[in-house]
Amino acid sequence: MDILEAIILGIIQGLTEFLPVSSSGHLELAKEILGVTIEKNKNITFTVVLHFATALSTLIIFRKEVLEILKGLFQFKWNEEFKFSLKIIISMIPAVVVGLLFKEELESFFDGKILLVGCMLLLTALLLLFADKAKETNKKVSFWNSIIIGISQAIAMLPGISRSGATISTSVLLGIDRTRAARFSFLMVVPLIFGAIGKDVVSDDLSFQSSDLLPFSVGFFAAFLAGLIACKLMISLVKKSKLSYFSIYCAIVGSIAIGYALLN
Template identity: 70%
Template sequence: MDIIDAIILGIVQGLTEFLPVSSSGHLELGKAILGDSSIPQESLMFTVVLHFATALSTIVVFRKDILSLLEGIFKFQWNEDLQFASKIALSMIPAVIIGVFFESELEELFGGNILLVGCMLLVTAALLFLADRARNTNKPVSFSNAFVIGISQAVAMLPGISRSGATISTSVLLGNDKTKAARFSFLMVVPLIFGKIAKDVLGGELSYESSNFTALSIGFVAAFVAGLFACTWMIALVKKSKLSYFSVYCAIVGLIAIVVALM
């Protein structure tokens, strides 16, 4: 993978991480278009590094919320912040189980399989279509909701299923407020990404031998900068816009991907 490709894919990741259109799906489509010949393990590693960059951009945008959560946790009182942090921890369980026990099977899916991406984008489109018709409320995310949303996050590890789309849609369909659902969705993925990076570092997967360090670094910077813009923009957009717009987009891209794959 050359530098130009890394920049393009980094920008794609940064812009689509917070849009309910599947950043992983767009990365796989981008790799297929650019002719990326990386083996599945290296392809997945590049995807993880770009997700790490957008996780950092999430921390920057939500720095006040995160600091408030940390202060609440260290007070060792069952306050609102500690409860919210506990819900995030609960939501991580399904994805952790998938990551630990099915990592090799998951890696094999990140090899430019645009037919799979197309089909999963149609699933994302359906979720967004249904969520758009859900009644908005002021209901916060409960503990049971957090676990169900966590299952959606685990399913969204498939390329083409939008993580933010799946988690926000699930939360809204459960009757939660859209703004609260978006905040929970953006924050719940941060610990998972940092955990994945820590696992890869300790396991020696982030090495000069297994990856193009220059491309990874440049892609990381591009994704971080694009992520800052997209996250800030999406906070306002989720509150005002309808998910049906994204549903139509995912359906169109998904159908195109399926047609191209079958040609």
């Protein structure tokens, strides 16, 4: 992987982590198109670097909300901040369980499975279309809602299903206010990302050499800057009920991916 490829992959990760078009699916497609081949452990390391960049951009955009969550956790009072913090924790449980129990099975899907990516992108398109037609409400996220949204996040671990698309769409279909849905969606993944990074760091799955420093660094900064832009953009678009645009995009890219996979 050269510098330009690292920048392109970083930008794709940063944009698609927040836009409902599947970051994992787009990374797999980009690697296939660019002909990028990275050995397994280095690929995991690069993925960790990119996810850390987007998690950092989330913390910056939602710094006030993150401080409220931390404050709520350590106050140990049954107030809104503490309840919101519990909902974030509850939403993480399905993805943690799936990630621990089916780690190898999930990793096998991230190996050029372009047909799978295409099919899952079509599913994402359908989900976004339904969510875009949902009526607007002022409903908050309940504890039961957080479990259902967490299940949708676990399902979105498959390449091609957008995590933000699945969680925001599920929230909107449950009748939750669109702004609250986007906020909850972006905040609920941050602890998971840092938890996964910590797990990979203490394991033997990571591989890094001095020659990787430059491409990994530019990939990190590309993902971080793109993530800042995409996060702000997505919040604005969700408020304006523009999910149908991404539904069309996912349907087009998914169809192209399926066609590509069947012809090769």
